[in-house]
Amino acid sequence: MKTYIFPLIVTAVLSTAACETGYGTQPNAEAETALSPADLNDLEIAHVAYTADTIDIRYANIALKRSSNPEIHAFANTMIRDHTAVNELALALLDKLGAQAQDNFLSQKLNADADVIAAKLNGLSGKEFDQYYAENELGYHKAVNGLIENSFIPNIENAEVKELFEAGLEIFTGHQAHADMMVKALAE
Numbered sequence: 001m002k003t004y005i006f007p008l009i010v011t012a013v014l015s016t017a018a019c020e021t022g023y024g025t026q027p028n029a030e031a032e033t034a035l036s037p038a039d040l041n042d043l044e045i046a047h048v049a050y051t052a053d054t055i056d057i058r059y060a061n062i063a064l065k066r067s068s069n070p071e072i073h074a075f076a077n078t079m080i081r082d083h084t085a086v087n088e089l090a091l092a093l094l095d096k097l098g099a100q101a102q103d104n105f106l107s108q109k110l111n112a113d114a115d116v117i118a119a120k121l122n123g124l125s126g127k128e129f130d131q132y133y134a135e136n137e138l139g140y141h142k143a144v145n146g147l148i149e150n151s152f153i154p155n156i157e158n159a160e161v162k163e164l165f166e167a168g169l170e171i172f173t174g175h176q177a178h179a180d181m182m183v184k185a186l187a188e
Contacts, residue, residue, distance in 0.1 A: 037106055037151040042161050045152050047101035048110065049165065050090055052144050053083040055114040059136065062121045069130050075137070075182060079175065086168050093164055127186070134182040141176035145169060 040048065060076035060083075067073065094101060117136060124132055148169050156162040 037147055038155055040104060040106065040152075040155070041102070042156055042158050043099055043102040044104040044106075045156060045165075046090060046094060046099075046161065047103055047107045049148070049152070049168070050087055050101055051107040051110050053087045053090075055110060056137075056140065057083050058114065058118060059121065059133065059140075062118060063129075063133050066121065066125060066129050067133065068126075071182060071185070072130050072133060075134075075178060078178070079137075082171055082175065086164075086171065089164060093160055097158070097160070131183075131186050134179060134186050138176065138179040138183050141172055141179055145172050145176055148172070 037045075037048070056079050060079035063072050063076035067076075090101075121129065121133060121136070148165055153162060153165050153169070156165060
């Protein structure tokens with residue numbers, strides 16, 4: 001039986017309009033009223049992106065420990081390398097701008113959901129682990145890429161931040177295609 005994690009990720013990312021806010025690290029009017037990803041300011045968007053990257057690195061580290069499949073290991077190492085690089089670029093840009101990413105409801109929702117998924121991953125092994133990991137990666141990248149493309153990039157105000165997100169989306173779209181190929185190969 002296939003267990004697709006995509007609905008959980010989509011729910012986490014796109015159903016946030018029902019979440020209560022007030023989680024921002026620095027109070028501001030935008031953070032107080034942000035009820036959807038499109039309402040987040042640039043610093044909150046940066047925090048969500050950093051959080052999403054960190055979560056995928058976490059999943060990849062679990063994959064390196066739980067899987068013996070060389071393809072899963074190659075993909076996981078790519079996730080660690082690419083998401084670490086993007087996070088380093090983001091931190092350097094924030095430093096250059098003299099800004100700090102702001103925690104928010106969406107980052108917290110992603111972290112809470114990641115704890116559930118990580119627990120599930122840690123409870124699996126063998127082919128069952130590989131299939132679940134690949135399906136989760138596909139769903140996660142679909143959801144996050146859609147969020148970046150449709151909510152974040154159109155609403156980012158700072159040109160340098162927007163450019164970083166556009167470059168990141170190009171990389172992460174490649175991850176999505178790779179995850180799709182992994183899911184198909186594992187289903188054979």
